[in-house]
Amino acid sequence: MSAATGFDADLGTALRLHRAGCWAQAVSVYDRLLGDPPVQAAQAYSNRGAALRRLGRADEAAASCIEALVRCPDMAEAYANLGAILQEADHPLAALDACRRAVALAPSLYTPYLAMAHARQDCGDPAGALALLRRAAALAPAMPSVRYNLAEALLQHGLFEEGWQAYEARWQARELALTRPACAKPEWTGQDIAGKTLLVVEEQGFGDTLQFARLILLVKARGARRIVLHCRAPLVRLLAGMEGVDTVTAALPDPGAYDLWVPLLSLMQRLAVTPDRIPAAVPYLTPPPDAVRHWSEALPETEDLRVGLVWAGDPRLGHAAASRTDARRSLALAQLATLLTVPGVSWVSLQKGPAAAQLDRPAVFDPMPGVTDFADTAAIVRQLDLVIGVDTAVVHLAGALGVPAWVLSRFSGCWRWLLDRDDSPWYPTLRLFRQQRPDDWTPVLAQVREELLRAVQLPRHHRGPA
Incomplete structure (x- = not known):
């Protein structure tokens, strides 16, 4: 040779x-x-x-x-x-x-x-x-x-x-590095679905599921007899109460339990949703009654503006591209010190994962060690006046619950926030604060602080379930 x-x-x-x-x-x-x-x-x-x-x-x-x-x-x-x-x-x-x-x-x-x-x-x-x-x-x-x-x-x-x-x-x-679901039945590509059972399969991040689950109701309106939603366990209890969903499961069901299947994010293409036709009515999620009962008295009583805070995403250390994105979107809690000194604010941590270890400030109440899933988080968020956070699943959760949310969006931010706007067609209660230069959070946080000083003077939104 x-x-x-x-x-x-x-x-x-x-x-x-x-x-x-x-x-x-x-x-x-x-x-x-x-x-x-x-x-x-x-x-x-x-x-x-x-x-x-x-x-x-x-x-x-x-x-x-x-x-x-x-x-x-x-x-x-x-x-x-x-x-x-x-x-x-x-x-x-x-x-x-x-x-x-x-x-x-x-x-x-x-x-x-x-x-x-x-x-x-x-x-x-x-x-x-x-x-x-x-x-x-x-x-x-x-x-x-x-x-x-x-x-x-x-x-x-x-x-x-x-x-x-x-x-x-x-x-x-x-x-x-996505794995296409191994579903035995045909994929739904827009054909007549009247009288059929459709399996909708979650993909990618928790935020994606919370954002696009709203489309299930549009599929049901086309005549589907039943909708079965497959998602990871932390979302099951919350999504089980969603309108249009008949069954939620953390395991792919037996092929006999459905007629057709579709990946969740493919619903945008299958339903031909345009930017001016995004179903944005909120809330389209509500915390389940058992979670509401459990968390109804967990937060400290206060007359202050009650604000939830999430400052970092999942570092995804085993996935180089995702880890780079997280490094660009996430902050250290110490960078938010200028916000934590605003008078008239009662802070509540919504942070999970490694970044939660940064929480050493008595001014921030931390209920998250007792949180088991997104239903628990939703019950907490529903008691807040405002959520301030980087681009993570928590801000999608707040938007889906109809709770005001201010998103700290990185320079060259995620495609879902579109361009040159500080609002979002996905969530009427969401507001974007965009970086104007890469890695420079200082002007963003200064703007958020000014808006927070104004917000503490305004009437509070209704806390708890309507």
Whole structure:
């Protein structure tokens, strides 16, 4: 066997592992190829950099791509990989420069357009990002990661019809690592559902489920006999009381229990919901009576403005992309000190997860150690006058309950909050406070403090169930 043949075989093995998302195993195979002749080694170094990027090892990934370019200065793929690494490491201008070099060397390569789009988004240019993603889609129309990223950009611009259609590629987009539900019955794609039982299957985060569960009532209106909702256990008790839902289960039911199934977030596309037709009547969720009874006297009595606070999301340390997003949206509790000194406010923590350990301030009441699920959280939130939080499931819960919520939204925020507005078509009681510069929360918190000082002078909303 020739050296070239051996290299090709090992490279093929590494690429199969890489494409399957087995990035650590792929890196170990690439490592064996680094001593090959310069051009072959350059390819191994470039691909190794791409795999290390997926593992969240940015410095090693960048160094590997630079080694590739030392051996082969005209390798467009290495420049494209380097651009993606630099963008994710919060160096958007350097990322744009690397990607432009890639495009100059290989105009038909779609990957640099993806990284450039993210870099333009990071620079506050969503229109430029969308144009670059359209270019990537023209070059690689069937590539799931291109379709998924284009979908988010389209949705951010309010282009729902095209965006939700492209969003169907999410199951194949490796960066999301989603597992398509293994349902035995046919999928509902909009066909006549009269007299049928439909299984609606939760996907992605708790916030997504709370946001899109409202669509179930629209499906029921099409004549479905029964709606069975599958979701994770922390949501079962809350969603069991939702109008339009007949059964809620944490386990996929037997195929005999339903006729058709549909992923929850596909309902937007199947129902052809447009931005001006989002069902936004609130509350569409209410805490169950047992949770209300349990928590009705748990909060301290006060005449002050009662405000819930959540300052961090789930760090998702095993998922590099999700962890980066969480780092951008989350704060440390110490950063909110300027809010905690506002007179006339009684603070209630709604924080769960590792960030709850930061809570060492007696001015913030913490009921969360006794919370077992979202029904408990809902019973607490319903007693509040206001919720202030970063972009997590808790602000979706407040919006679904009809409780005023102020969202601290990161620069280049989530697509669901659209562009250039401080309100939301999803939740009438929600208000957005957007970062104007990356990682700069100071002006946002100053604005929130001013609004909070005004709010303590206003009449309170009705606390507790109507």
